[in-house]
Amino acid sequence: MAVKNLIDGVREAMHEEMARDPRVVLLGEDVGIRGGVFRASEGLVGEFGEARVIDAPLGESGIAGVAIGMALNGLRPIAEMQFADFIHPAFNQIVSEAAKIRYRSNNDFHVPMVIRAPFGGGVHGALYHSQSVEAFFMHVPGLKIVVPSTPADAKGLLKSAIRDEDPVMYFEHKRTYRLVRGEIPDGDFTVPIGKARTVREGKDLSIFAYGLMAVFAEQAALELEKEGVSAEVIDLRTLLPLDREAILSSIGKTHRGLVVYEANRTMGAGAEVAALIAEEALFELDAPVRRLAGPDLPAMPFNTVQEEHFMPNPEKIVHAARELLAS
Amino acid sequence: MPQLGESVTEGTIGRWLKQVGDQVEKYEPIVEVATDKVNAEVPSPFSGVLTEIIAAEGETLSVGQPICEIAEQGGDSAEAPAAAKVPDAPTPKAPAAGAMDTADAPQPVPAAYEPLGAAQNAGRVRTSPYVRRLANDAGIDLQLVPASGAEGRVTREDLARFQQQAPASAAAAAPAQPAAAAPQIPQPAPPVQPPAMAGDRFMDLTPMRRTIAEHMVRSKREAPHATAWFEVDMSSVVALRKRIRAEFEEREGVPLTYLPFVTKAAVEALREFPQINASWGGDKIIVHGPVHVGLAVAIPDGLIVPILRNADGLSIAGIARGANDLITRARAGRLTLTDIEGGTFTVNNPGSYGSVFSAPVINQPQAAILSMEAIVKRPVVVQGDAIAVRSMMFLSFSFDHRVLDGAMANQYLASVKRRLEAMGPETAVY
CATH class of the missing domain: 3.30.559.10 (Chloramphenicol acetyltransferase-like domain)
Known part of the structure; x- marks a missing residue:
């Protein structure tokens, strides 16, 4: 095994899947010659050619629509949205077409497509390069949504997404690309969609998070440990469908839950986790479930002070955990 | 129970100055309340008729709990429903009480007040659903468990501590009237109790003693x-x-x-x-x-x-x-x-x-x-x-x-x- 970046996991997964399965193609803005703005697809056009690594025009609706057509006709496209912020023009294609075709065609057609999109803030991306859009898609049956927070999960989840028979939204937090390092097992492996990962076990409270926030939650747990607080950290990994068993069994252990997410607080992923716990595990609860999230502001500010105000971080998680334990 | 001071979280009903059926004017004192600091007379926020005394003398309630009901009279009728559960003229809650027979009585007198039993009080214990379930499974009356959590909540730790001391506590608690266990003031977790020696006795903390203890500890810690x-x-x-x-x-x-x-x-x-x-x-x-x-x-x-x-x-x-x-x-x-x-x-x-x-x-x-x-x-x-x-x-x-x-x-x-x-x-x- 070798220690690698999270973006290495993304690249390796695409490389290995394209080598393994000639139906796998990649399309998106600058994914070819440029190798992607984050270098996720570096070297792929040279190896697999322009027919399978396609530089698309600036038009996200077109990229999604073309990918859906490819998928319906037997290919396994990976459509890259250069930034999740630009996914909104493709919303109609994803929600009205990709997510519904299997249902609408009575199982005759299906869309084995992956949409990859770098998301999240804390990188001085300001309002058009910092958005967290996962909640829009969590509302849509027919989609799957995954968010890795380790290099191994990045690779294993992307392979599972490519091999899935239905559309999968694969969100990569930009800040984790080179911040998070970890071992990637050698050889071909997958990480199942729909299974959360216990980052660390604890007994005093459960912190549920994903993406960069799972990384921060682990750091916060180390800090809390110094105060004698044993925090369990659950990386949700898959937001749709949520791993209900993992969430409920963790609450059954700790009886206190904190959901951390970077997206705007209202109607975010945390709402669904909190509702699940309230409905299924009320009599396990020792305190109301808490959410720590980005504020309900229209956009991530650019300047450092305001950006830090917007972003949850390990200190804020520690503080929220303390409050939860005191309530 | 009105807020009777910045740090006051609860009060004990002293003497009722007005009885059910009495006419009360706005700002007229209706009841004496003892807090950990002082005794105060609570003025009526409305003019009307006292229709029900909810909190009996000696009962301790946290701030915000209802202590009585007043039916507004004469005033702006739009306000009346908000002020009282009984919107119009008070009607006797138990006609069988016979109060209606006294035709010359200007105000109907409801049935005699019954103090709330332990079963009714049980609903007032602040705790979490999980602790409630644990207590239910263990057959423990949460009223008897001293609370240390935020806003007087009985925590998991309180329950565990109570269970450990169960033999002694149960013996002590059984003859005591429920009111003795009712006050649940937020307090720091009590230190582990030393084993009692022959001749030792426990003195319950009065609200004042507890307040003094909190203030002294706070002063020494902060200043x-x-x-x-x-x-x-x-x-x-x-x-x-x-x-x-x-x-x-x-x-x-x-x-x-x-x-x-x-x-x-x-x-x-x-x-x-x-x-x-x-x-x-x-x-x-x-x-x-x-x-x-x-x-x-x-x-x-x-x-x-x-x-x-x-x-x-x-x-x-x-x-x-x-x-x-x-x-x-x-x-x-x-x-x-x-x-x-x-x-x-x-x-x-x-x-x-x-x-x-x-x-x-x-x-x-x-x-x-x-x-x-x-x-x-x-x-x-x-x-x-x-x-x-x-x-x-x-x-x-x-x-x-x-x-x-x-x-x-x-x-x-x-x-x-x-x-x-x-x-x-x-x-x-x-």
Whole structure:
């Protein structure tokens, strides 16, 4: 095994899947010659050619629509949205077409497509390069949504997404690309969609998070440990469908839950986790479930002070955990 | 239960001044409530008829709990439904009670009040669903479990602690009336109890004892205490008091102790050093305009500090009268909330018990506290290197070192000393 970046996991997964399965193609803005703005697809056009690594025009609706057509006709496209912020023009294609075709065609057609999109803030991306859009898609049956927070999960989840028979939204937090390092097992492996990962076990409270926030939650747990607080950290990994068993069994252990997410607080992923716990595990609860999230502001500010105000971080998680334990 | 003061979280119903069926005017006192600090009369927020007394005398309720119902009459009918559960004229809740037979009774009298049973009270225990389930499974009445959580909640740890002590607690709790277990004030987790030795007994914490404990711990934890001692020659004050005492007590009708003399000097010195008359405000220092002096009064079950307002405008006689009134009412439990709020400085008199030296704890958030110790005759070296017998007294002065430093504290004490030693036959008492 070798220690690698999270973006290495993304690249390796695409490389290995394209080598393994000639139906796998990649399309998106600058994914070819440029190798992607984050270098996720570096070297792929040279190896697999322009027919399978396609530089698309600036038009996200077109990229999604073309990918859906490819998928319906037997290919396994990976459509890259250069930034999740630009996914909104493709919303109609994803929600009205990709997510519904299997249902609408009575199982005759299906869309084995992956949409990859770098998301999240804390990188001085300001309002058009910092958005967290996962909640829009969590509302849509027919989609799957995954968010890795380790290099191994990045690779294993992307392979599972490519091999899935239905559309999968694969969100990569930009800040984790080179911040998070970890071992990637050698050889071909997958990480199942729909299974959360216990980052660390604890007994005093459960912190549920994903993406960069799972990384921060682990750091916060180390800090809390110094105060004698044993925090369990659950990386949700898959937001749709949520791993209900993992969430409920963790609450059954700790009886206190904190959901951390970077997206705007209202109607975010945390709402669904909190509702699940309230409905299924009320009599396990020792305190109301808490959410720590980005504020309900229209956009991530650019300047450092305001950006830090917007972003949850390990200190804020520690503080929220303390409050939860005191309530 | 109205909010009866900043830190007051609950109150105990004292005497009902109005009974069911009584007409009450807006602002008319309807019930006496005892808090951990004072007894207060609660005025009626509406005019109307008292239709139901929900909280019985002796019952302790947290702030915000209903204590009675009043049916509004005459007033703006739009407000009425909001104010009372019974929107129109009160109707008897139990017609079988026979009250309706008295045709000339101006107000129908509802059935006799029944105190809430334990089963009804059970719903009031604040806790989490998980703890409720655990208690239910274990067959434990959460009413009996002392609470340590936020806002008086029974926590998991409280329940576990209670279960561990179950044999002793169950025996003790069984004969006690449910009301004894009802007060659940937020408190820090109690330390592990030492095993009881033969002859030991437990004293339940009264609300006042608990408040004193919390305040003292908070003061010692938050304020870095520094203490200074000054020795004052009180011989002239002793002589002055001796000379005028009989006349004073006849004229004013209150005893003349040394407290007014020391308080007078302390207050005058506060005018000279206003920074002593201050509070720590977190990110600032609050230098108070008025001088409201707290007088520490020992009462049978604890200690209370009523406030002598605008003490800087009072003569020695005025201080004596004001202090006597406060002390008398404190010992009788007749202080009102305004008597104990807003102090800016505290004077303490452990000397009345014979103490000659102490290190007082500051009454938060004030900056300082002055203790006057016992006046004792001592041989001292006086002017001309002679040795004389003088009436000497120590002043013990604790101050919050965040607010002021030793230099100012000692200048202040020197000023108090100078003023006391300068008192004599010409001092204006009235």
